[in-house]
Amino acid sequence: MSPTMASPFCVLQPLAASVVTETPTPTPAIAPVPPARPLVDAPRRRGGRSTGEHAAWKSIRQERWEGALELEGELPLWLDGTYLRNGPGLWNLGDYGFRHLFDGYATLVRVSFRDGHAVGAHRQIESEAYKAARAHGKVCYREFSEVPKADSLLSYVGQLATLFSGSSLTDNSNTGVVRLGDGRVLCLTETIKGSIVVDPDTLDTLGKFEYTDKLGGLIHSAHPIVTDTEFWTLVPDLIRPGYSVVRMDAGTNERRFVGRVDCRGGPAPGWVHSFPITDHYVVVPEMPLRYCARNLLRAEPTPLYKFEWHPESGSYMHVMCKASGRVVASVEVPPYVTFHFINAYEEKDDEGRVTAIVADCCEHNANTSILDKLRLQNLRSSTGQDVLPDARVGRFRIPLDGSPFGELESALDPDQHGRGMDMCSINPAHIGKKYRYAYACGAQRPCNFPNTLTKIDLVEKTAKNWYEEGAVPSEPFFVPRPGAVEEDDGVAISMVSAKDGSAYALVLDAKTFQEIARAKFPYAMPYGLHCCWVPRTSDA
Numbered sequence: 444m445s446p447t448m449a450s451p452f453c454v455l456q457p458l459a460a461s462v463v464t465e466t467p468t469p470t471p472a473i474a475p476v477p478p479a480r481p482l483v484d485a486p487r488r489r490g491g492r493s494t495g496e497h498a499a500w501k502s503i504r505q506e507r508w509e510g511a512l513e514l515e516g517e518l519p520l521w522l523d524g525t526y527l528r529n530g531p532g533l534w535n536l537g538d539y540g541f542r543h544l545f546d547g548y549a550t551l552v553r554v555s556f557r558d559g560h561a562v563g564a565h566r567q568i569e570s571e572a573y574k575a576a577r578a579h580g581k582v583c584y585r586e587f588s589e590v591p592k593a594d595s596l597l598s599y600v601g602q603l604a605t606l607f608s609g610s611s612l613t614d615n616s617n618t619g620v621v622r623l624g625d626g627r628v629l630c631l632t633e634t635i636k637g638s639i640v641v642d643p644d645t646l647d648t649l650g651k652f653e654y655t656d657k658l659g660g661l662i663h664s665a666h667p668i669v670t671d672t673e674f675w676t677l678v679p680d681l682i683r684p685g686y687s688v689v690r691m692d693a694g695t696n697e698r699r700f701v702g703r704v705d706c707r708g709g710p711a712p713g714w715v716h717s718f719p720i721t722d723h724y725v726v727v728p729e730m731p732l733r734y735c736a737r738n739l740l741r742a743e744p745t746p747l748y749k750f751e752w753h754p755e756s757g758s759y760m761h762v763m764c765k766a767s768g769r770v771v772a773s774v775e776v777p778p779y780v781t782f783h784f785i786n787a788y789e790e791k792d793d794e795g796r797v798t799a800i801v802a803d804c805c806e807h808n809a810n811t812s813i814l815d816k817l818r819l820q821n822l823r824s825s826t827g828q829d830v831l832p833d834a835r836v837g838r839f840r841i842p843l844d845g846s847p848f849g850e851l852e853s854a855l856d857p858d859q860h861g862r863g864m865d866m867c868s869i870n871p872a873h874i875g876k877k878y879r880y881a882y883a884c885g886a887q888r889p890c891n892f893p894n895t896l897t898k899i900d901l902v903e904k905t906a907k908n909w910y911e912e913g914a915v916p917s918e919p920f921f922v923p924r925p926g927a928v929e930e931d932d933g934v935a936i937s938m939v940s941a942k943d944g945s946a947y948a949l950v951l952d953a954k955t956f957q958e959i960a961r962a963k964f965p966y967a968m969p970y971g972l973h974c975c976w977v978p979r980t981s982d983a
């Protein structure tokens with residue numbers, strides 16, 4: 444990528460050589476380059492580390508690594524492909540420590556499975572934001588909560604201009620990773636400019652994903668819905684509160700406008716980190732946790748960061764027909780807070796007419812405090828107290844008969860998963876369709892962060908849980924067995940940061956939720972967010 448899109452906060456200089464601070468044992472297959480200017484793991488000004496601090500919240504210690512992983516247990520021979528996980532793994536610049544989990548520079552982790560063996564790797568994504576931070580030793584773009592220090596003489600109006608032109612926004616794509624229908628692998632965050640194409644084998648940053656359409660927009664849902672043939676996303680309109688629903692065919696870079704949803708509440712659109720679709724409809728959530736233009740410009744974050752809680756503005760769920768772009772339902776629902784929708788499906792009557800949409804999400808009991816609980820200082824200062832706010836599978840029922848109200852209930856007793864749940868996956872064959880199982884992180888209390896893996900049975904309304912003392916597991920990602928018929932025939936893979944500073948990819952039998960194998964990294968791995976699966980192509 445060329446460093447042409449300079450941040451208004453840093454004058455870009457030629458890139459310093461790679462940043463590597465420590466060589467793990469055994470000797471990596473890709474030898475680290477000596478550091479020009481080590482930026483990681485130095486003492487920091489804020490969020491400093493106590494000796495007992497968990498490795499999940501420590502910055503990754505080197506730029507990249509690749510090597511064979513030691514196995515415990517036996518991997519299924521059908522597991523043939525690459526698991527990728529993205530996440531914010533680097534939270535320090537010199538002695539400066541970032542505030543929030545979501546601020547970290549993106550670290551991509553790979554575990555490739557073949558013939559019962561596993562090879563692991565990780566690498567930093569070379570976003571403009573990361574490269575500029577490396578070159579200058581400071582934050583140069585607006586991250587989730589970190590903002591460049593106002594050492595430039597930009598006026599308030601100047602800052603507004605860089606915000607609304609997008610030039611000051613980060614492209615640090617630290618949230619998700621998806622495999623497009625055409626095979627390209629894309630890392631994503633909430634800013635549109637943070638869509639970055641990577642090579643799933645080398646983890647090389649290949650360049651920006653350039654949207655060739657004229658739709659514009661600065662931010663979008665961090666979680667598009669991706670199938671073999673298409674890519675759906677939502678583009679919030681902060682000026683005239685609403686959302687554009689857009690669709691992109693596999694093999695193209697051109698999003699097409701499908702329709703628009705006008706917000707019913709205000710003063711700004713609700714945050715849309717994710718949304719679900721069904722076979723025929725796109726579900727557009729409008730939650731009372733709304734973007735806030737004033738907070739976007741603040742130098743110091745508020746407890747709700749770039750957002751504001753507006754319960755008086757109402758909470759809504761909208762449904763758009765994929766084919767016509769028409770809004771076919773818009774209902775008021777009880778207040779809710781969610782990052783992640785799990786899935787949605789159509790409910791039909793005896794004649795096969797769709798009567799309602801059911802949409803499930805990881806719902807934080809309409810309590811916004813979860814956002815601030817994800818501050819690194821909170822995550823690092825586990826005192827054994829039970830401070831993780833409760834969460835549940837929130838199930839919306841959205842009638843399509845013109846009724847003004849929809850329902851929101853718990854899909855199962857939240858005690859089944861320890862009254863904590865987030866970071867979910869399902870069998871991809873069931874996207875938009877009736878489904879039974881969801882895999883997520885849950886809680887064994889007391890805890891300050893989800894510390895279990897849970898398989899939720901939405902029919903029996905029960906959960907099976909995996910727990911290991913002191914482990915911080917990331918999203919259990921479901922990979923179906925090729926040729927499988929049953930919904931839970933496959934494995935769930937989770938990267939676990941263990942209490943003793945080790946890290947491993949845990950492979951659970953998705954049916955029994957018992958451990959099959961773990962593939963151990965020879966060094967600590969920080970917590971990470973979302974994953975994808977790249978099956979091996981027959982010629983590889």
Ligand SMILES: CC(=O)/C=C/C=C(C)/C=C/C1=C(C)CCCC1(C)C
Nearest residue numbers: 545585586587613617618633662749
């Ligand atoms: C890691 C994760 O889940 C979320 C990351 C969110 C980010 C980076 C949000 C960035 C934003 C800005 C830099 C300004 C505009 C608002 C907003 C989308 C919150």
Ligand SMILES: CC(/C=C/C=O)=C\C=C\C=O
Nearest residue numbers: 618782813864865893972
């Ligand atoms: C890690 C997380 C919530 C955990 C709480 O239970 C949310 C991550 C959101 C971004 O992808």
Ligand SMILES: [Fe+2]
Nearest residue numbers: 618665716782
């Ligand atoms: Fe997410």
